[in-house]
């Protein structure tokens with residue numbers, strides 16, 4: 394635009410000068426004054442041309458430099474975003490980007506205790522899952538825990554955090570890789586539980602592979618990261634399956650970082666009933682063995698294709714419902730040598746189950762859910778057992794008194810259950826040392842955990 398203006402000014406001044414010379418020629422004839430004016434006019438015209446040429450040359454150079462800078466900047470930006478992606482550094486998204494990606498948060502993938510997760514597609518075509526946490530203090534904590542735990546982790550069996558978004562005084566968002574087959578619960582439990590959700594019956598081989606994948610993910614968190622990471626909410630809803638049914642552990646909202654030299658940490662009770670290790674209820678702290686416990690519970694649910702805690706109705710009377718505690722049944726069947734009776738009936742019907750694998754998984758699961766934390770194996774040991782590098786001994790019997798009362802809270806029969814439980818805990822010596830402190834913050838604790 395500036396160039397155009399300069400050209401117009403130059404052209405109009407040259408034309409004016411030429412007209413002026415012509416007028417001078419006509420009025421002054423070939424006099425001295427005319428030659429003087431003519432000479433001056435031609436000099437000015439030449440100066441204007443020279444100015445135009447110099448200006449043009451200078452502008453060309455400036456434009457070239459500008460375009461060089463621009464392309465360098467663009468390359469740098471591309472390189473930077475590529476490096477961020479490769480290094481797994483989460484990107485900060487603008488709210489508008491997420492709104493566009495999810496088409497105004499239309500497609501709900503799932504809803505947990507703290508967040509809703511929506512499907513989205515980023516502008517570069519990457520499919521994502523956008524987790525929306527409401528603007529509450531508790532959710533803010535979960536957001537921070539999740540970012541702190543997962544931001545720098547790279548493991549094939551852990552969900553990858555691509556980015557985040559914070560709306561001032563509004564919700565928080567976490568952007569994850571989209572995992573196409575959803576959560577494990579839809580693939581092991583009967584569809585009656587959630588008829589509208591996508592899912593099916595996962596074959597035995599795939600269940601076994603999921604068991605390996607989850608064990609590896611937890612072993613990585615417990616043993617191979619700079620600071621130990623406790624997941625603290627291991628359950629089928631937080632295990633996702635990718636397009637080839639490989640397991641990806643997700644939901645680090647309740648996770649906790651633990652120093653390498655710490656053996657236990659004290660935190661308020663969190664997690665989901667039925668998967669919580671007994672030591673949660675003792676005032677002595679928890680460790681990575683609490684994840685091992687939850688893992689054992691998930692293994693049993695995968696084997697049985699049913700929830701560990703369930704209710705069977707006696708006739709039509711709802712008040713006559715009887716609670717069934719599956720781990721106890723499994724333990725009894727193991728002693729009777731009738732392990733195949735606990736396997737998911739659908740798998741038995743479809744065939745192709747390796748009995749040795751069933752026995753191995755059941756044994757590992759029962760080791761993992763030992764009430765004494767120190768009897769449970771570490772996750773790296775579980776990986777070795779499951780992959781056949783070490784033999785799996787038959788697990789010792791366990792009373793399961795603590796886990797039993799966790800179930801009672803699902804449907805308290807009367808107001809006396811809790812004191813009864815606290816007393817049971819104290820006398821049953823869950824962990825000989827721990828039990829002395831176990832007069833239990835149970836009643837408070839139970840009110841703060843999610844029922845599932």
Ligand SMILES: Nc1ncnc2c1ncn2[C@@H]1O[C@H](COP(=O)(O)OP(=O)(O)O)[C@@H](O)[C@H]1O
Pocket residue numbers: 502503504505506507508509510522524552569570571572573575576630631633643644645646
């Ligand atoms: N990356 C993902 N890809 C596909 N589905 C997902 C993804 N993340 C979560 N979901 C779905 O959303 C549900 C809730 O997500 P989750 O992170 O566990 O939230 P919450 O913290 O509320 O429990 C999951 O059980 C799963 O069905």
Ligand SMILES: [Mg+2]
Pocket residue numbers: 505506630631644
């Ligand atoms: Mg969850």
